[in-house]
Amino acid sequence: MFSFFRKKTESGSPWETQRMPDVVPTAEPPASVSVSAPAHAPSHSPAPAPAPVQAPATVQAPVPAPAPEVVSAPLDFLKRVFTGSPPPAPAAPIAPQPAAPAVPVVPVAQAPEPAPEVPRDAWFQRLRKGLARTGSGIAQVFTGARIDDELYEELESALLMADAGVRATKHLLKDLKQRVKAAGSTEPAQVKALLADAIVDLLAPLERSLMVGEHQPTVIMVAGVNGAGKTTSIGKLTRHLAEAKCKVLLAAADTFRAAAREQLEVWADRNQVEIVSQEGGDPASVTFDSVRAGKARGCDVVIADTAGRLPTQLHLMEELRKIKRVITKAEPSAPHEVLLVIDGNTGQNALEQVKSFDAALGLTGLVVTKLDGTAKGGVLAAIALWSRERASQGGARPIPVYFIGVGEKLEDLQTFNAREFASALLN
Numbered sequence: 001m002f003s004f005f006r007k008k009t010e011s012g013s014p015w016e017t018q019r020m021p022d023v024v025p026t027a028e029p030p031a032s033v034s035v036s037a038p039a040h041a042p043s044h045s046p047a048p049a050p051a052p053v054q055a056p057a058t059v060q061a062p063v064p065a066p067a068p069e070v071v072s073a074p075l076d077f078l079k080r081v082f083t084g085s086p087p088p089a090p091a092a093p094i095a096p097q098p099a100a101p102a103v104p105v106v107p108v109a110q111a112p113e114p115a116p117e118v119p120r121d122a123w124f125q126r127l128r129k130g131l132a133r134t135g136s137g138i139a140q141v142f143t144g145a146r147i148d149d150e151l152y153e154e155l156e157s158a159l160l161m162a163d164a165g166v167r168a169t170k171h172l173l174k175d176l177k178q179r180v181k182a183a184g185s186t187e188p189a190q191v192k193a194l195l196a197d198a199i200v201d202l203l204a205p206l207e208r209s210l211m212v213g214e215h216q217p218t219v220i221m222v223a224g225v226n227g228a229g230k231t232t233s234i235g236k237l238t239r240h241l242a243e244a245k246c247k248v249l250l251a252a253a254d255t256f257r258a259a260a261r262e263q264l265e266v267w268a269d270r271n272q273v274e275i276v277s278q279e280g281g282d283p284a285s286v287t288f289d290s291v292r293a294g295k296a297r298g299c300d301v302v303i304a305d306t307a308g309r310l311p312t313q314l315h316l317m318e319e320l321r322k323i324k325r326v327i328t329k330a331e332p333s334a335p336h337e338v339l340l341v342i343d344g345n346t347g348q349n350a351l352e353q354v355k356s357f358d359a360a361l362g363l364t365g366l367v368v369t370k371l372d373g374t375a376k377g378g379v380l381a382a383i384a385l386w387s388r389e390r391a392s393q394g395g396a397r398p399i400p401v402y403f404i405g406v407g408e409k410l411e412d413l414q415t416f417n418a419r420e421f422a423s424a425l426l427n
Contacts, residue, residue: 123414128424130372130406134162135425138195142188147180151188155195162378163347168385172198196422202384203418205391208400210337210365212246212301217294219302219327219334221287223320223357224341226308229369229405231260233341234305235267236413237403241301242271249297251290251304252277253323264305274299283307283319284326291330304335311356324361339402341367347376351383358390358399369405369413377425 137158144151152173159169172195179185179194212218224230231254241248250268252275254260261277268275274297276290287304294302306323309316327334340357342350350368357363371377380401387398401416 123411124420124424126406126412127371127404127414127420128427131377131421131424134371134377135427137161139192139426142192144188147186147188147191151191152177159378159381163376163382164378165348165351165382165385168202168378168381171385172202172381175201192426196426199381199422199425200418202381202388203421205388205398206366206380206384206401207416207418208365208402209415210402212241215333215336217249217291217299217302218336219291219294219304219331220337220339221304221306221324221327221335221361222339222341223306223361224308225310225343225353226257228308228341228343230308230341231263231267231305232408233367233369233403233405233413234264234303235271236405236410238267238271238273238303239410242273246300247298248273249290249294249299249302250275251287251302253283253286253290254305254307255279255281255283255286256307260305260307284323287323288326288330291327291334295331311353311360317356317360320357321360337364338362339365339367341369344368344371344377344379344404347379348382350379351386354383354399355386363399365400365402367403367405367413368401368416371404372406372412380421 138155141151141154141158155176156169156173159172160166164172175198176191176195179198180191183190183194185191185194222230222234234250238248238250248271250264250273252261252264254264255278261279265275265277274293276286276293278286283306287306290302290304293299304323304327306320307316309320311317324335324338338361340354340361340363342353344350346353354363354366366383368380383401384398390396391398403413404416404421405413
């Protein structure tokens with residue numbers, strides 16, 4: 001599978017890697033070579049370079065410069081971003097400068113190669129298969145030979161059946177008609193391509209990367225209703241973080257659901273990460289202890305799994321607010337991310353969940369699961385339109401969709417890309 005941790009480079013391409021260079025471990029480095037300490041430990045001062053030696057009168061061959069000092073950037077300044085590109089080739093070594101004293105250097109042991117990554121096109125095929133039920137009705141509209149009012153009426157019905165919602169459907173149809181008129185399109189296939197562009201423009205604000213590493217640790221609070229796939233999504237996210245060599249600590253704050261703690265412990269054991277849990281303990285207390293433990297142990301990420309609840313259960317929603325307040329007491333800048341996991345099968349009800357949880361917690365991101373088993377994937381259009389209007393009225397940024405899921409396997413949870421989604425939906 002491919003790594004989730006990348007960031008955009010100066011070229012602007014989201015598929016180029018930008019992980020900060022890690023220190024390559026060595027076996028007994030020589031005294032003449034400076035080696036930095038791990039990111040979580042203070043670095044030692046480098047050994048002084050030997051004094052230059054006067055060159056003899058005879059002509060000597062150029063002597064290589066000492067090996068450049070290996071220095072690792074502190075992890076608290078590291079930004080890792082979720083995208084889907086393969087890692088780049090290692091950076092070229094710095095050319096030695098002539099006329100410098102020779103320093104013997106022991107070859108550095110190479111780090112083990114990462115596991116093979118799943119190409120992005122393989123993910124696209126799974127996404128296309130998962131959205132087949134949603135997109136089949138929309139794609140059938142463009143099998144005719146005429147562009148008329150009947151085509152737009154059929155398209156309206158197909159979008160409503162996909163649970164795009166009335167307002168999002170009207171928005172897309174209005175945008176599509178303007179594009180068709182401006183382009184002078186006369187073929188249904190051309191109109192279909194213009195519809196894909198309209199969907200991309202609507203969904204593009206939801207496409208944003210999850211930042212990890214700006215804070216030490218990055219505290220992520222995860223909420224959602226029962227059965228949305230919250231704990232499973234946490235387990236998959238933890239796996240990708242662990243593979244990126246992040247030190248992760250899980251907080252089993254779902255103390256109400258039967259076997260919720262045991263389920264998270266299984267994921268922690270699989271991913272070989274630490275977990276803080278209490279049988280029948282107070283959820284706020286568990287999260288507080290987890291954040292404090294994450295700071296003391298030098299963890300990169302702390303993920304708090306909260307109990308699933310319906311937004312109509314006001315007393316349980318108030319408890320979520322309490323958990324968030326307690327996290328802030330443990331770390332004033334936390335939580336750094338508040339994620340809501342929603343089930344794609346719920347259609348327009350998912351939009352109501354987003355509204356309710358955002359009012360209670362102030363969401364920073366979404367995870368949409370189970371898009372493979374539903375014909376209601378159009379709800380993303382409704383969420384995008386609501387998020388855009390929310391941003392325009394209150395000045396807040398649209399709530400991004402960090403990940404979408406189309407299955408139970410680890411590689412079935414991937415980053416959201418608006419163009420991929422639109423193409424998979426209509427093809």
